[in-house]
Amino acid sequence: xxxxxxxxxxxxxxxxxxxxxxxxxxxxxxxxxxxxxxxxxxxxxxxxxxxxxxxxxxxxxxxxxxxxxxxxxxxxxxxxxxxxxxxxxxxxxxxxxxxxxxxxxxxxxxxxxxxxxxxxxxxxxxxxxxxxxxxxxxxxxxxxxxxxxxxxxxxxxxxxxxxxxxxxxxxxxxxxxxxxxxxxxxxxxxxxxxxxxxxxxx
Numbered sequence: 001x002x003x004x005x006x007x008x009x010x011x012x013x014x015x016x017x018x019x020x021x022x023x024x025x026x027x028x029x030x031x032x033x034x035x036x037x038x039x040x041x042x043x044x045x046x047x048x049x050x051x052x053x054x055x056x057x058x059x060x061x062x063x064x065x066x067x068x069x070x071x072x073x074x075x076x077x078x079x080x081x082x083x084x085x086x087x088x089x090x091x092x093x094x095x096x097x098x099x100x101x102x103x104x105x106x107x108x109x110x111x112x113x114x115x116x117x118x119x120x121x122x123x124x125x126x127x128x129x130x131x132x133x134x135x136x137x138x139x140x141x142x143x144x145x146x147x148x149x150x151x152x153x154x155x156x157x158x159x160x161x162x163x164x165x166x167x168x169x170x171x172x173x174x175x176x177x178x179x180x181x182x183x184x185x186x187x188x189x190x191x192x193x194x195x196x197x198x199x200x201x202x
Contacts, residue, residue, distance in 0.1 A: 001186050001189045001190040001193060002068075002069065002189045002190075002192055002193040002196070003069075004044065004045050004046055004068055004069060004189070005069060006067075006068070006069050006070065007045040007046075007047055007050050007066055007067070007068050007069075007074070008066065008067050009050070009064070009065075009066055010065040010066060010067050010073070011064075011065055012062040012063065012064050012065075013062055013063040013064075013065070014062055014063075014096070015096065015099065016063075016099045016100050016103045016104060018063075019063060019065065019100070019104065020065055020073070022073070022106065024067075024071060024072050024073055024106070025072050025073070025106055025107075025108035025195075025196055025199055025200075026065075026072075026073045026075045026104060026106045026107045026108060027072060027073065027074050027075065027108055027109050027111065027192050027195075027196075028074075028075035028076075028077050028100070028101075028104075028107060028109070028110050028111065029041055029074070029075065029076055029077060029110075029111045029113060029141075030077040030078075030079070030080065030097065030101075030110060030111070030112060030113065031079060031080075031112060031113030031114065031115075031124075031141075031143070032079055032080060032113075032115070032121070032123060032124065033079035033080075034079070035079065035113040035114070035115050035143055036113065036115070036143040036144055036179055037051070037076065037079065037113055037143075038051035038076065039051075039179035040113065040141065040143060040177060040179050041066075041074060041076055042179070043177075043179040043182055043185060044074070044185060044188060044189060045066070045068070045074070050066055050074075051064070051066075051076045061078055062078070062096075063075060063076075063077060063078075063096065063100055064076040064077075071196070072108075072192070072196055073106075077097060077100065077101075078096060078097060080094065080097060080123065080127060101131070101134075101136055102134055102136065107136070107137075108137065108195050108196065108199055109137050109138060109139055109191075109192070109195055110131065110136055110137065110138040110139075111138070111139055111140075111141050111188075112124065112127065112128055112131070112138055112139070112140050112141070113140075113141045113143050114140055114141065114142050114143065114160065115142075115143055115144055116142040116143060116144055116145050116147075116148065116153055116156055116157065116176065117144055117147050117148055117156070118156075119156070119159060120159060120160050120163040120164075125163065125164075125167075128140075128164075128172070129167065132167075132168065138172060139172055139173040139174060139175065139191065140160075140172055140173070140174040140175070141174070141175045141176075141177055141184070141188065142156075142157060142160075142174065142175070142176045142177065143177055143178075143179070144178065144179075145176050145177060145178040145181075145183055145184070146178035146180045146181045146183065147178075153176070157174075157176065173191065175187050175188050175191070
């Protein structure tokens with residue numbers, strides 16, 4: 001598992017062309033607004049202040065790069081779907097997300113965050129379908145696992161697997177997390193370390 005001892009904000013970018021040009025890999029996090037993205041990033045980094053946590057959906061409006069241990073980037077992307085912003089702003093978000101996700105040459109893994117409390121949402125399924133069609137490497141992270149009973153959590157994840165396997169040959173890598181209880185932290189960080197080692201060895 002990667003032991004994060006240093007996490008520093010590098011820059012916010014309003015387009016792919018403004019993102020850091022670097023040999024280090026990006027590990028980006030995305031999900032519907034209010035899925036718990038900033039809380040998860042802070043939990044992974046062992047800090048409370050790396051990503052800005054907000055009660056208002058749609059707060060992240062730029063591509064935010066954080067340098068981790070001087071060896072890789074964690075990237076906080078705007079949420080998709082519902083946000084208390086104008087249609088024009090929403091279209092800007094979509095364009096920014098699509099440009100980065102499909103155009104970045106340094107994207108190692110896109111972590112798609114799913115709220116474990118809900119049944120499979122069409123917007124998440126469609127987003128992952130788009131990733132699959134474009135060959136974007138991604139993994140799923142079920143968030144807020146502490147908000148429901150173990151039995152209900154297991155049932156919701158099974159429902160998700162069932163829905164995914166209607167279209168996918170196999171389930172993408174997935175992790176179950178709780179920012180409150182720090183559940184899943186080691187698994188996600190171990191996965192990042194493994195992918196990073198593999199990419200750097202090539």
